Amino acid sequence: NxxxxxxxxxxxxxxxxxxxxxxxxxxxxxxxxxxxxxxxxxPPATPIRPREMSLKRECKFCRNNGEATATFSSHALRCPRTKQLICPVLRSYVCGICGATGDDAHTHNYCPQLKSE
Structure with missing residues (x-):
């Protein structure tokens, strides 16, 4: 001590x-x-790791879908620490195959039910 x-x-x-x-x-x-x-x-709170500080806050999902720079640079696809889905566009999407949305949201091409068929 x-x-x-x-x-x-x-x-x-x-x-x-x-x-x-x-x-x-x-x-x-x-x-x-x-x-x-x-x-x-x-003791102070756990510091942010240098790698996390250097990551650009940019959503690959929104960028690949042609959203404006102001949109895709306003958030990330996932939280760098928890890996939870945080993109508001994808989180609001409802899969047409399985109905998943929110934390489990995904597009048609990434639906787990397609892989099991």
């Missing part, structure tokens, strides 16, 4: 941040039996 240190330089070098004062905490926290934890420092 690292010793708790004080001073602006030490906060910057260790990446630890002080907790907010109890007056800024929600009411349920004020009644917490762990009020001694209020003075401990927490």
């Amino acid at each position: 690292r010793p708790l240190v004080s001073g602006r330089e030490s906060n910057l070098s260790t990446g630890w941040q002080p907790l907010p004062s109890p007056g800024l905490l929600p009411l349920p926290s004020l009644y917490s039996p762990n009020c001694a934890l209020w003075t401990q420092r927490l």
